[in-house]
Amino acid sequence: MAEAAGGERKIVVAxxxxxxxxxxxxxxxxxxxxxxxxxxxxxxxxxxxxxxxTGLDGPGYMLSSDTVATMEKYGNVVAESVMKKAQKICRDLAGDIRVDTRVEGGDARDVICQMVERLNADILVMGSHGYGLIKRTFLGSVSNHCAQNAKCPVMIVKKPKSPAS
Known part of the structure; x- marks a missing residue:
């Protein structure tokens, strides 16, 4: 990984x-x-x-403003929970490292690549769900998209499988 000027590195973790x-x-x-x-x-x-x-392509429905507000509130709760957990892991393992949090709305592939570019990141680190070919074909792969499109090196970390009990 290339060193940024003055020994400072910007590491983005999705x-x-x-x-x-x-x-x-x-x-x-x-x-x-x-x-x-x-x-x-x-x-x-x-x-x-x-x-x-919207129902423009056949039968469909519009969500009420209350339903949309509830979904947005839930999204905010999830984001806050994810960030609190991640910050605790940072404190427990790295102590005094500088940590900055960013929550953006949108498709994860686009949000992550845009954030890497905006921050001028030195590296992007992200996990891999380890989907097989079929699931990746239908669901898409965020890590694969970022590896192809991010404007910095990308480290994709795969969690080892647990041994069968």
Whole structure:
């Protein structure tokens, strides 16, 4: 990883409510953070906008403003919970590292790539859900998209599988 001017590095870690995200953050803190650098860790969370069905393509429905407000409130609660958990992990594993949190609404692929560019990040660290070919084809892969489009090196951390009991 290239060193930024003055030994300062901007490390972006994409965080969500998954175990894979938590593992990637933990991996980053134990393997990338160094006392030789003035690291700033940016925790980035993409809050998905609620899906709205307009009925323009056939039968559908519009969500009431109360329903949309409830969904937005829930999204904010999830984002706050994700960030509190991630900040606690940072305090527990890295102590005095500078941590900045960013929550943006939108598709995770776009939010993460835009944030990397806006922050002029030195590296992006993210977890991988380890979907197979079929699931990736239908659901898309955020990590794959970011690896192809982010304007910095991307470290995709895969959580090891637990041994069968």
């Amino acid at each position: 965080v969500d409510e998954s175990e894979e995200s938590t593992y990637a953050l933990t991996w980053c803190l134990t393997n990338l953070i160094s006392s030789n650098f003035k690291d700033t860790l940016f925790l980035v969370h993409a809050r998905s906008p609620p899906a709205l069905y």
